[in-house]
Amino acid sequence: xxxxxxxxxxxxxxxVYALIAVGLTxxxxxxxxxxxxxxxxxxLGGYAGVLVTNATGSVAVALVFAxxxxxxxxxxxxxxxxxxxxxxxxxxxLIASIxxxxxxxxxxxxxFGPFGLTYDIVPLQxxxxxxxxxxxxxxxxxxxxxxxxxxxxxxxxxxxRIGLAWRATVSVPEMAESFGIDIVKVRYLNFFxxxxxxxxxxxxxxxxxxxxEPTMGSVASYKALAIIVLGGLGNVRGTLVAALTLGVIxxxxxxxxxxxxxxxAIAFAVLxxxxxxxxxxxxxxxx
Amino acid sequence: xxxxDAEPVQGGATQGDRxxxxxxxxxxxxxxxxxxxxxxxxxxxxxxxxxxxxxxFAAADGxxxxxxxxxxxxxxxxxxxxGGRMLELVSYDDQASPKExxxxxxxxxEQDKVTAAISGSYSAPTRAxxxxxxxxxxxxxxxxxxxxxxxxxxxxxxxxxxxxxxQGRAGAKLVGDILKKKRVVMITLQNDFGKxxxxxxxxxxxxxxxxxxxxxxxxxxxxxxxxxxxxxKADAPEVIYASGYFFTAGPLVSxxxxxxIDVPVIGQEGYDSQKFIEIAGAASEGxxxxxxxDRDSKDPEARDFIAAFEKKxxxxxxxxxxxxxxxxxxxxxxLGAAGSTDPQAIRDAIAKSHVKASTGTISFNxxxxxxxxVQVQIVRDGRWHHFAVIDDRKLLAAPTN
Numbered sequence: 312x313x314x315x316x317x318x319x320x321x322x323x324x325x326x327v328y329a330l331i332a333v334g335l336t337x338x339x340x341x342x343x344x345x346x347x348x349x350x351x352x353x354x355l356g357g358y359a360g361v362l363v364t365n366a367t368g369s370v371a372v373a374l375v376f377a378x379x380x381x382x383x384x385x386x387x388x389x390x391x392x393x394x395x396x397x398x399x400x401x402x403x404x405l406i407a408s409i410x411x412x413x414x415x416x417x418x419x420x421x422x423f424g425p426f427g428l429t430y431d432i433v434p435l436q437x438x439x440x441x442x443x444x445x446x447x448x449x450x451x452x453x454x455x456x457x458x459x460x461x462x463x464x465x466x467x468x469x470x471x472r473i474g475l476a477w478r479a480t481v482s483v484p485e486m487a488e489s490f491g492i493d494i495v496k497v498r499y500l501n502f503f504x505x506x507x508x509x510x511x512x513x514x515x516x517x518x519x520x521x522x523x524e525p526t527m528g529s530v531a532s533y534k535a536l537a538i539i540v541l542g543g544l545g546n547v548r549g550t551l552v553a554a555l556t557l558g559v560i561x562x563x564x565x566x567x568x569x570x571x572x573x574x575x576a577i578a579f580a581v582l583x584x585x586x587x588x589x590x591x592x593x594x595x596x597x598x
Numbered sequence: 599x600x601x602x603d604a605e606p607v608q609g610g611a612t613q614g615d616r617x618x619x620x621x622x623x624x625x626x627x628x629x630x631x632x633x634x635x636x637x638x639x640x641x642x643x644x645x646x647x648x649x650x651x652x653x654x655f656a657a658a659d660g661x662x663x664x665x666x667x668x669x670x671x672x673x674x675x676x677x678x679x680x681g682g683r684m685l686e687l688v689s690y691d692d693q694a695s696p697k698e699x700x701x702x703x704x705x706x707x708e709q710d711k712v713t714a715a716i717s718g719s720y721s722a723p724t725r726a727x728x729x730x731x732x733x734x735x736x737x738x739x740x741x742x743x744x745x746x747x748x749x750x751x752x753x754x755x756x757x758x759x760x761x762x763x764x765q766g767r768a769g770a771k772l773v774g775d776i777l778k779k780k781r782v783v784m785i786t787l788q789n790d791f792g793k794x795x796x797x798x799x800x801x802x803x804x805x806x807x808x809x810x811x812x813x814x815x816x817x818x819x820x821x822x823x824x825x826x827x828x829x830x831k832a833d834a835p836e837v838i839y840a841s842g843y844f845f846t847a848g849p850l851v852s853x854x855x856x857x858x859i860d861v862p863v864i865g866q867e868g869y870d871s872q873k874f875i876e877i878a879g880a881a882s883e884g885x886x887x888x889x890x891x892d893r894d895s896k897d898p899e900a901r902d903f904i905a906a907f908e909k910k911x912x913x914x915x916x917x918x919x920x921x922x923x924x925x926x927x928x929x930x931x932x933l934g935a936a937g938s939t940d941p942q943a944i945r946d947a948i949a950k951s952h953v954k955a956s957t958g959t960i961s962f963n964x965x966x967x968x969x970x971x972v973q974v975q976i977v978r979d980g981r982w983h984h985f986a987v988i989d990d991r992k993l994l995a996a997p998t999n
């Protein structure tokens with residue numbers, strides 16, 4: 312029973328990782344940029360969640376607002392940070408992204424203060440007992456949102472014309488363009504969707520912790536990178552599986568490996584082992 | 599200067615001579631005035647160095663520490679300063695990082711020429727800075743960093759807060775002797791703070807008949823404790839001893855309560871902030887901590903500090919603020935007692951301190967470790983309140999070497 316509970320806890324954490332990492336892998340797939348500042352957008356979602364919920368009393372409104380506003384900011388990040396340097400070597404964008412992430416953290420601190428923000432009335436605090444297992448409503452909602460949103464993304468990519476254009480652009484951008492696909496639009500769409508998912512993750516984490524701090528994204532900034540490498544860079548399905556797997560491994564690791572391995576180190580230990588066996592990542596195509 | 603001024607004057611010798619003379623007179627007067635002001639040059643402020651995390655993950659504690667230290671400086675200056683000289687706090691942001699603090703410590707010593715310095719920061723940077731201040735023979739006081747090696751840097755380094763081990767032992771007494779609980783699960787923060795608390799707790803646990811059933815560790819970046827909470831529930835302890843800061847303990851305590859675990863949670867000074875209560879909400883009720891600030895103190899120093907701090911900072915006082923305030927008060931008292939800015943004299947005066955401050959009556963042992971009571975506080979109706987005091991000198995004795 313206890314082992315099952317640990318497994319469920321792992322899935323909850325894994326759902327959060329998935330919501331964050333999917334956006335990151337989308338950006339990598341399209342532009343080959345390691346978008347570290349994505350974690351800053353996740354934090355922005357947290358702030359949007361607390362501020363809008365406190366103002367309106369509705370976490371649902373906050374979720375929608377966070378998805379739209381963080382999505383829009385994500386498009387702005389593409390337009391003003393990445394687009395001007397697309398033709399430079401990849402490390403230029405990486406350095407710009409790290410710089411942007413640090414600037415965002417400090418901006419949050421200056422604007423919202425170093426102590427972090429909390430909810431006036433924390434939403435989704437009821438708990439449900441399922442087979443002797445206490446699950447908070449917020450945890451259930453986190454898992455449900457991850458499933459619905461990422462599932463929806465899969466449908467969008469697989470079953471619609473937009474999705475077709477998107478996949479075409481990812482595979483062979485020049486060919487897609489010659490077929491009349493507006494690849495700039497695809498990039499904006501890509502940043503909007505990825506950032507909106509991170510914004511939703513930010514709201515859910517702020518509810519789970521009842522705390523948004525300027526540095527909330529610091530773990531996400533590097534752990535999500537480990538996850539997308541595990542999932543095979545640019546591979547959404549692989550990223551999803553890697554995120555959930557890592558969540559579960561961490562849950563067991565926190566209890567059984569705590570003496571010698573930090574929870575945040577587990578991701579990288581797994582990463583090293585997997586890359587030794589499969590250099591292309593768990594689900595990456597071998598080059 | 600008079601000669602240069604006289605040069606353009608072409609209008610004859612007499613004019614020039616007169617100008618020369620008057621300039622010389624002015625120069626003489628200025629020199630005389632400056633000489634007369636000699637003793638008053640002492641009115642130049644006494645500079646106190648202050649390394650404090652104002653950005654990065656510890657920025658919240660840094661802000662409180664700085665507010666507390668500034669409040670003490672303002673209070674001392676409003677009362678006429680020290681020996682007629684004002685105090686000036688020279689602070690730099692160390693981001694709670696040992697890498698950042700090294701150039702800061704050198705700058706404070708060589709460029710700012712501070713008379714003494716205070717750490718308003720965490721253990722890692724304070725340890726790094728302590729040896730630099732020690733080798734420059736600049737007195738250095740750690741306001742709330744807890745690592746044992748800090749004062750071992752040498753005889754110019756002091757600590758006005760409890761070592762982690764000492765507070766851990768007080769925690770064991772609180773659990774076994776005051777609350778009469780036996781089976782404890784420990785949830786330990788994996789850093790200097792958590793580890794030294796855990797060491798002290800385990801060291802004294804046997805003395806009070808406390809049995810440590812299990813110990814789990816977490817990282818300072820964790821806010822989600824699902825797996826640990828699940829495990830603790832299965833362990834069914836009588837009490838939980840969890841180390842952490844308000845930003846980890848707030849989520850931890852609310853997740854423990856949400857999982858239906860209702861045994862007492864014992865924390866330490868890292869919880870000591872109104873922010874903990876804000877984060878954990880109703881789950882914070884009944885949480886008990888060992889700390890150094892008594893919110894219900896009858897002591898005028900503590901009462902005055904609590905009121906003045908909230909007025910200055912706009913939020914209720916916390917342990918870190920009180921610690922910053924205490925360190926400045928102790929240093930100022932020593933500066934007064936030394937009667938000079940001679941480092942040796944100041945060091946000796948700090949060593950002989952007997953100062954009433956917001957965190958109690960401060961004196962030091964031979965190693966520069968504080969000797970004061972441990973305050974036990976509990977959350978009731980959304981505020982920290984008095985629960986008990988631990989004044990067992992033998993239990994609380996810090997190492998002397």
